[in-house]
Amino acid sequence: MPHVVFIAPRFLENTNRYLRAFAALDGVTLSVISADPESAIPAELRPRVAAHYAVADALDGAQITTAARAIAQHVGRIDRLTGALEQLQTPMAQCRDALGIEGISSAVARNFRDKDRMKDVLRAHGVPVARSALVRSVRELALFVGHVGYPVIVKPQAGLGSRATFRVESAADMAALSSKGAKPTAAQPLQVEEFVRAREHTCETVTVRGVPVWRSGTRYYPTPLEVLETPWVQYCVLLPRDADDEPWASFAPINAAALAALFGKDANTAAGTALTHMEWFLREDGTALVNEVGARPPGVQIMPLMSLAHETDLVADWAELIAFDRFAPKPRRWAAGAAFFRGHGRGARVVSVSGVDDAVAAAGDALVEMRTPKVGQERNEGYEGEGWATVKHATTEGAKRALKALIEHVQVRYG
Numbered sequence: 001m002p003h004v005v006f007i008a009p010r011f012l013e014n015t016n017r018y019l020r021a022f023a024a025l026d027g028v029t030l031s032v033i034s035a036d037p038e039s040a041i042p043a044e045l046r047p048r049v050a051a052h053y054a055v056a057d058a059l060d061g062a063q064i065t066t067a068a069r070a071i072a073q074h075v076g077r078i079d080r081l082t083g084a085l086e087q088l089q090t091p092m093a094q095c096r097d098a099l100g101i102e103g104i105s106s107a108v109a110r111n112f113r114d115k116d117r118m119k120d121v122l123r124a125h126g127v128p129v130a131r132s133a134l135v136r137s138v139r140e141l142a143l144f145v146g147h148v149g150y151p152v153i154v155k156p157q158a159g160l161g162s163r164a165t166f167r168v169e170s171a172a173d174m175a176a177l178s179s180k181g182a183k184p185t186a187a188q189p190l191q192v193e194e195f196v197r198a199r200e201h202t203c204e205t206v207t208v209r210g211v212p213v214w215r216s217g218t219r220y221y222p223t224p225l226e227v228l229e230t231p232w233v234q235y236c237v238l239l240p241r242d243a244d245d246e247p248w249a250s251f252a253p254i255n256a257a258a259l260a261a262l263f264g265k266d267a268n269t270a271a272g273t274a275l276t277h278m279e280w281f282l283r284e285d286g287t288a289l290v291n292e293v294g295a296r297p298p299g300v301q302i303m304p305l306m307s308l309a310h311e312t313d314l315v316a317d318w319a320e321l322i323a324f325d326r327f328a329p330k331p332r333r334w335a336a337g338a339a340f341f342r343g344h345g346r347g348a349r350v351v352s353v354s355g356v357d358d359a360v361a362a363a364g365d366a367l368v369e370m371r372t373p374k375v376g377q378e379r380n381e382g383y384e385g386e387g388w389a390t391v392k393h394a395t396t397e398g399a400k401r402a403l404k405a406l407i408e409h410v411q412v413r414y415g
């Protein structure tokens with residue numbers, strides 16, 4: 001019976017969904033590490049937890065290692081150490097290395113977490129990526145711009161959620177970087193890349209011991225960077241009806257090559273059993289470039305969208321994959337999409353929400369679930385806004401129409 005240790009920094013709604021999925025698996029011994037106390041484990045799950053260990057900081061590799069060691073002594077050898085958050089990838093890998101637990105090691109985790117190394121590894125394996133460099137000074141940044149020209153993009157070496165990511169189009173933009181806290185120094189090296197003008201897509205892949213067994217994909221409308229740059233645009237993610245639709249179908253070989261490169265020699269071990277989330281660019285001329293890859297389930301509602309489109313529970317499927325190296329490929333039955341509601345105006349809080357009834361009526365049967373922003377809610381600085389809705393439809397066009405209706409009708413104002 002595999003012994004799975006799940007890391008839940010806090011027992012929040014989304015994390016509990018993953019915890020519940022592991023708890024629901026027959027034939028798994030489940031232990032939990034968290035920063036929240038044991039009393040915060042959802043009551044119905046407590047009897048399923050063989051051991052719980054609380055740590056001060058669940059994102060700290062050393063603390064996780066201490067906790068996992070104690071759990072192993074108490075319950076027995078750990079077969080899988082897992083967690084759904086991007087920020088857990090490196091600390092979990094440190095713990096696996098220290099305790100000899102199968103799965104993604106620190107070396108492989110770096111391929112996924114360090115944007116500079118990721119691009120170097122991909123390039124070395126002939127996978128198309130944007131020209132990039134890690135720069136440690138304004139001089140190095142200027143040198144890179146000298147090579148590739150404006151515009152470039154500057155971002156953290158291990159970022160997420162498009163935080164601290166800036167488009168630099170001119171010498172003036174370059175000079176303004178330090179006021180945004182984005183000045184490259186030896187202590188804070190920054191990732192700089194040629195700016196790729198393209199549509200942005202994702203490719204979610206299930207690999208079992210390195211072999212891709214299933215793929216799904218989405219498109220972002222517009223790109224996350226454009227969403228953040230443009231306070232008044234709404235954000236949507238669309239999952240098309242047909243699994244073999246273009247441009248996703250043509251991307252599959254690039255996806256396979258990229259994953260093989262990043263998992264490297266560990267591909268055919270437990271490290272290569274994963275659900276990965278790849279973001280990629282499709283340029284005007286039809287060529288594709290890999291942007292980045294997460295060795296974890298995707299965010300921005302893509303898990304629920306995949307579940308809707310394939311009439312499955314992808315969170316449960318992922319838990320089974322991790323615990324047993326097992327995945328039954330799911331046929332696509334629907335198109336699906338998510339709309340994110342973002343407020344307009346100045347101010348730090350939501351002061352009004354209107355058009356919800358019209359939006360619901362216009363979306364019709366396609367609407368699956370809706371979380372409307374609430375008056376008084378704090379402004380969200382990210383691209384996910386203050387609320388969202390998910391849709392599904394028999395056709396891609398139908399799902400698009402429903403998304404359009406939702407974002408046209410729902411009006412959120414800050415004040």
Ligand SMILES: Nc1ncnc2c1ncn2[C@@H]1O[C@H](COP(=O)(O)OP(=O)(O)O)[C@@H](O)[C@H]1O
Pocket residue numbers: 130153155158159160161162163165193194195196197200223224225226279291292
């Ligand atoms: N080289 C690039 N060219 C154009 N846009 C980019 C480039 N790199 C990143 N972006 C934009 O910035 C967003 C965030 O960058 P990304 O590399 O995905 O980092 P993260 O999502 O980890 O913050 C992307 O979704 C994309 O919209």
Ligand SMILES: [Mg+2]
Pocket residue numbers: 161162279292
């Ligand atoms: Mg990204």
